[in-house]
Amino acid sequence: MRPQALRPLQDFLRSSEYVRASRSCQRFISKAPRRSLQQPRYEPPKPPPKDAKGNDPRLARFAKVFGIFIGISIAFAYRAVKGTKGESKTSVSADGFVKYHLVGREQVSSTSSIFTLRVAGTTGLDIDADALQRAITSVQLKQPQLQIARSYTLLPPLPDQRASDIRLLIRREEGGEVSNYLHRLPLAAEIEVRGPSTEYVLPQNVERVIFLAGGTGIVPALQVVKVVAGEADVHVLWANRRREDCQDGVSDTVKPTITWTSTLLSIVSPFGGSITPTQPREIAATTTPSPIVTHLQDLKASGAGRVAVDYFVDDEDTRMTLKDATKLVRGSFSTATNTNDRKILFVSGPEGFVKHWAGPKVWHNGVEVQGPLGGILATANLDGWEVVKL
Ligand SMILES: Cc1cc2nc3c(=O)[nH]c(=O)nc-3n(C[C@H](O)[C@H](O)[C@H](O)COP(=O)(O)OP(=O)(O)OC[C@H]3O[C@@H](n4cnc5c(N)ncnc54)[C@H](O)[C@@H]3O)c2cc1C
Numbered sequence: 001m002r003p004q005a006l007r008p009l010q011d012f013l014r015s016s017e018y019v020r021a022s023r024s025c026q027r028f029i030s031k032a033p034r035r036s037l038q039q040p041r042y043e044p045p046k047p048p049p050k051d052a053k054g055n056d057p058r059l060a061r062f063a064k065v066f067g068i069f070i071g072i073s074i075a076f077a078y079r080a081v082k083g084t085k086g087e088s089k090t091s092v093s094a095d096g097f098v099k100y101h102l103v104g105r106e107q108v109s110s111t112s113s114i115f116t117l118r119v120a121g122t123t124g125l126d127i128d129a130d131a132l133q134r135a136i137t138s139v140q141l142k143q144p145q146l147q148i149a150r151s152y153t154l155l156p157p158l159p160d161q162r163a164s165d166i167r168l169l170i171r172r173e174e175g176g177e178v179s180n181y182l183h184r185l186p187l188a189a190e191i192e193v194r195g196p197s198t199e200y201v202l203p204q205n206v207e208r209v210i211f212l213a214g215g216t217g218i219v220p221a222l223q224v225v226k227v228v229a230g231e232a233d234v235h236v237l238w239a240n241r242r243r244e245d246c247q248d249g250v251s252d253t254v255k256p257t258i259t260w261t262s263t264l265l266s267i268v269s270p271f272g273g274s275i276t277p278t279q280p281r282e283i284a285a286t287t288t289p290s291p292i293v294t295h296l297q298d299l300k301a302s303g304a305g306r307v308a309v310d311y312f313v314d315d316e317d318t319r320m321t322l323k324d325a326t327k328l329v330r331g332s333f334s335t336a337t338n339t340n341d342r343k344i345l346f347v348s349g350p351e352g353f354v355k356h357w358a359g360p361k362v363w364h365n366g367v368e369v370q371g372p373l374g375g376i377l378a379t380a381n382l383d384g385w386e387v388v389k390l
Contacts, residue, residue, distance in 0.1 A: 097142055097149075097192035098125055100166065102185055108290055109244040112171040112216065114155065115182065117191055124164045127154060127196050134202040134227050136220045136390065139166060139195035143178045149194065150178040153219040155295070156226040166193065169292060171216050199390055202227050207341030210328050210385075211236040212320065212357055214349025215245065220390050221348060222295060229303035232341075235328050236296070239312040239320045239353075248289030249296070252308040254318065325357075326380045345382065347375075348390035358389050 104116035119125075125139065126132075140149040155167040172183045185191070199220065206228050211221040213236060221236050228234060235253075240246050300307040312320040329345070347358040354361065359374015373387050 093192070095194070097140075097194045098123075100124070100191050100193050102187055102189045102191055103165075105187065106291060108169065108292060109242065109247075112169060112245065113183065114291060115166075115168045115170055117166040117168070117193060118162070119164055120190060125166070125193060125195055127166065128157075128163055132196065132198065134204075136199045136202075136223050137196040138199060139168075139193050139197070141168075141178065141182060142192040142194070143181045144192065145181075146177060148178060151197065153199075153216075153223070154196065155219055156222050156299075158295075169216050169219050200388055202344075203342050205341040206232040206344060208232060208343045209234040210325060210345045211238075212325060212345070212347045212349075213238045214353030215240060217349030217353060217390065218292060218296075220346065222292075222299060224346065225296070225299045225303065225307055229299055229307055232306065234303065234307045236307070236309045237312065237320050237324060237328075238309065239314070239349075241314045243313050243315060244290075246290055246293055246311050246313065249293040249309070249311040251310040254310045254312070322376045322380060325377070329380070329382060329385060343385045345377070345385050345387050346390055347377070347387065354389050358387050361389050 099120040100117035101120050102115060103118045104114075106114040106116075108114060127137070127139070136153070138151045138153045140151050142149045152168040152170055155169060157163065157165075157167070161167065170179055170182055173179045182191070202224065209224060209228060209232055211224060211234065213221045218236075218238050221238070225234055225236065238246060238249070296309055300309060310324075312318045325345070347354050351360070355375060357375045358377045360371060361368050362371035363369070370389055373382075377387060
């Protein structure tokens with residue numbers, strides 16, 4: 001038996017009113033857009049994929065971005081703090097000058113000193129680039145009040161020296177603008193430096209080198225000896241006005257005192273030439289060797305017996321003569337290996353010194369070039385030798 005409560009509902013379902021309502025409802029559904037009928041079924045969100053270790057990769061991505069952000073922030077903060085002290089900025093001016101500090105000045109004589117410069121910022125000049133390994137290089141130092149600059153040749157680095165430090169031998173010229181300015185500067189002063197510039201690149205196949213150096217012209221000789229020590233025969237003849245500039249320098253082939261033997265025999269060069277000073281004098285003993293002489297001796301020691309140095313001092317009347325140079329040119333070198341290799345005679349020093357020996361360098365289209373061979377070397381037979389003016 002059906003329950004009494006359901007009877008009114010059953011009556012309604014059978015009634016014509018219900019049948020009409022249900023038909024119009026079906027019509028409405030059939031006119032409705034199909035898309036609404038094909039709605040996907042609701043599915044709960046899938047859990048994010050995991051990496052091999054079971055970690056959420058979105059977390060790893062977030063950690064990476066956050067780490068980079070923190071790193072950049074620290075870098076900016078560091079620069080800001082250091083920048084306020086004016087220490088970390090590498091200030092390269094529009095004309096290529098970089099700021100250095102004068103961190104050392106070692107007196108060599110009453111007129112010249114070795115200056116040590118250290119870069120003020122983080123990046124200095126590229127002075128030890130591979131391309132410069134066989135080059136004679138110099139830098140320019142600025143006198144800021146007059147806005148003029150002068151060239152100074154780089155001393156070869158010492159074994160215990162910071163690679164980025166610059167060392168220069170600077171003579172104080174009487175009445176000279178830049179050299180006097182530099183000698184007056186206190187330690188820690190700022191100096192603007194530009195370069196390096198290449199004066200000459202040594203070829204690979206050098207057999208013999210003769211170096212006629214006057215005063216600070218010894219610095220390029222130090223660079224050359226450092227490069228070719230052990231691979232070529234090098235003879236340096238170094239002339240100075242006063243002994244103090246080459247204190248303790250003892251000649252390898254020039255005898256220091258007049259003895260009966262030196263008047264009878266000329267002193268034979270280890271490379272075959274012979275040198276006799278015009279008026280040899282006693283070389284005063286001293287306990288303070290010039291740092292340049294010490295440097296030369298150290299380089300000589302690395303030259304496997306193929307480096308010789310002779311000193312000439314105006315005040316002692318031991319002047320370098322043409323005969324001294326030409327004897328070396330003609331001398332037969334016992335260690336010579338290949339006669340096709342290059343023989344180079346360098347003349348390096350103040351303008352007057354270079355002019356006296358090899359004639360002046362000349363200007364061509366705004367550039368200083370070698371010019372023809374002149375001076376007293378032009379009168380000598382230098383067959384097979386190149387002469388280079390520095
Ligand atoms: C490639 C290169 C490398 C060098 N390397 C070195 C080095 O390693 N060490 C070094 O000490 N030097 C070196 N020099 C020389 C250096 O560049 C300077 O020339 C030197 O220091 C003198 O410069 P200054 O400004 O002091 O003298 P400047 O002011 O140029 O004067 C030079 C001389 O001329 C005189 N003079 C100036 N004006 C006049 C005038 N109107 N009339 C008459 N006389 C005048 C001055 O009294 C002084 O004696 C190098 C030069 C070159 C080109």
